[in-house]
Amino acid sequence: MSSVLNFYRHEELRALQPRPFKVFTERNLDRIPALERLSEERRFEMKVVSSVLPFRVNEYIIEELIDWDQVPDDPLYQLTFPQRDMLSPDAFERMADLHRREAPREQIAALARQLREELNPHPAGQVAMNRPELHGEPLDGLQHKYRETVLFFPSQGQTCHAYCTFCFRWPQFVGDKDLRIASTQADRLQAYLASQPQVSDLLLTGGDPMVMKTKHLLQYLEPLMEPRFEHVQNIRIGTKALTFWPQRFVSDADADELLQLLERLVRAGKHVALMAHYNHWREMDTPMAREAIRRLRNTGAEIRSQGPLLAHINDDPGVWARMWQTQVRLGVVPYYMFVERDTGARRYFEVPLARAWEIYRGAMTRVSGLGRTARGPSMSAGPGKVEIQGVTEIHGEKVFVLRFIQGRNPDWVQRPFFARYDEQATWLDQLRPAFGEQRFFFEDEYAAMQARAAATD
Numbered sequence: 262m263s264s265v266l267n268f269y270r271h272e273e274l275r276a277l278q279p280r281p282f283k284v285f286t287e288r289n290l291d292r293i294p295a296l297e298r299l300s301e302e303r304r305f306e307m308k309v310v311s312s313v314l315p316f317r318v319n320e321y322i323i324e325e326l327i328d329w330d331q332v333p334d335d336p337l338y339q340l341t342f343p344q345r346d347m348l349s350p351d352a353f354e355r356m357a358d359l360h361r362r363e364a365p366r367e368q369i370a371a372l373a374r375q376l377r378e379e380l381n382p383h384p385a386g387q388v389a390m391n392r393p394e395l396h397g398e399p400l401d402g403l404q405h406k407y408r409e410t411v412l413f414f415p416s417q418g419q420t421c422h423a424y425c426t427f428c429f430r431w432p433q434f435v436g437d438k439d440l441r442i443a444s445t446q447a448d449r450l451q452a453y454l455a456s457q458p459q460v461s462d463l464l465l466t467g468g469d470p471m472v473m474k475t476k477h478l479l480q481y482l483e484p485l486m487e488p489r490f491e492h493v494q495n496i497r498i499g500t501k502a503l504t505f506w507p508q509r510f511v512s513d514a515d516a517d518e519l520l521q522l523l524e525r526l527v528r529a530g531k532h533v534a535l536m537a538h539y540n541h542w543r544e545m546d547t548p549m550a551r552e553a554i555r556r557l558r559n560t561g562a563e564i565r566s567q568g569p570l571l572a573h574i575n576d577d578p579g580v581w582a583r584m585w586q587t588q589v590r591l592g593v594v595p596y597y598m599f600v601e602r603d604t605g606a607r608r609y610f611e612v613p614l615a616r617a618w619e620i621y622r623g624a625m626t627r628v629s630g631l632g633r634t635a636r637g638p639s640m641s642a643g644p645g646k647v648e649i650q651g652v653t654e655i656h657g658e659k660v661f662v663l664r665f666i667q668g669r670n671p672d673w674v675q676r677p678f679f680a681r682y683d684e685q686a687t688w689l690d691q692l693r694p695a696f697g698e699q700r701f702f703f704e705d706e707y708a709a710m711q712a713r714a715a716a717t718d
């Protein structure tokens with residue numbers, strides 16, 4: 262730790278001491294001391310919501326990130342603790358009723374399953390349409406939607422250090438095995454990558470791959486230094502650990518080993534990028550969070566930041582501007598602002614696209630060019646990543662200007678197209694083409710792709 266001494270004041274050093282990883286879920290919600298200050302009613306609401314939506318928080322978040330004097334408005338609290346309005350009033354009442362009557366556990370579980378089905382657990386045909394094959398066999402735990410980039414879901418990374426209340430992969434955290442996408446097989450990943458010379462990027466995702474022990478991560482990543490994976494230039498790791506458990510990079514038993522692995526990959530000529538999920542500048546406010554960034558950057562890995570725009574957490578241009586400024590200062594590159602997806606607790610978090618663009622633009626105007634590397638607001642929808650470029654008027658018609666940042670067909674990328682302005686719309690499927698046209702330019706081709714995928718499934 263001696264090099265660290267130069268960077269931090271004495272009291273901050275104390276905050277860099279290791280702490281045990283202590284986690285709370287819906288089963289021991291009652292044992293979180295900080296919740297004692299909340300009303301009985303609020304705690305009951307939490308219990309009700311967390312029997313439908315996944316809940317997991319750890320002591321670092323509770324003690325160092327959440328400002329309990331600002332609860333319930335505190336953004337870090339909203340990011341991790343269940344709130345009543347995350348369920349529809351009807352769904353909430355039905356579940357609350359079971360709890361009030363102290364119904365048997367199976368009955369609660371049965372209703373929970375039913376209510377989850379109403380929350381669009383499979384947005385954008387996540388699984389079936391993007392699963393690649395090798396020798397005619399479907400490969401579980403892999404997704405290949407965009408030509409250059411393969412997503413890999415390691416089975417040891419199927420959870421997170423805490424859960425975001427707005428998570429779009431929430432179904433895999435509620436114990437429903439059907440909804441899980443995972444792979445244990447490093448050799449299958451390698452066989453697939455070796456067969457795909459056009460793939461330049463491997464993206465490890467989950468859950469959070471940083472939940473994995475370094476020895477498991479090694480099995481997946483070390484072989485990529487072999488010459489046959491020369492084409493896999495970029496290794497990205499999607500993670501929320503820089504917020505939820507920065508100790509992973511600082512004080513965990515295998516933190517040093519992890520950093521050495523990343524450094525070896527960089528030395529072997531790979532671009533290593535942590536795709537860090539951030540929602541608020543406050544997440545970078547602790548000495549531990551900053552030390553994690555500093556240590557990661559010392560390996561030669563890049564950190565890029567991405568995250569959704571969310572009501573109750575960050576629907577304010579000032580919050581985004583400060584977040585991007587803080588990131589630039591710490592050496593983190595702003596990458597994407599996402600639109601909250603049409604699943605799970607979206608009713609609570611969604612922001613109209615028109616407002617999302619105003620917030621994006623408002624934040625952009627307040628930062629220097631170094632912060633303007635963030636693209637968005639972007640919807641990861643079935644056909645691709647669609648960015649709202651702006652709102653304008655063409656021949657008297659108010660329109661959204663849109664473009665694909667990524668497309669299921671790469672040829673769709675970067676072509677401007679137009680939708681009728683709609684102040685309320687929150688997702689691509691609510692938009693209609695402008696100028697009286699019947700369909701967006703990509704729709705027929707996309708429908709044909711869907712039909713093909715359904716026929717082979």
Ligand SMILES: *Cc1c(COP(=O)(O)O)cnc(C)c1O
Pocket residue numbers: 404406407410412464641646666667
């Ligand atoms: C966002 C995304 C990627 C990566 O896209 P980039 O624009 O290269 O960051 C890859 N696959 C899927 C399915 C994605 O949603």
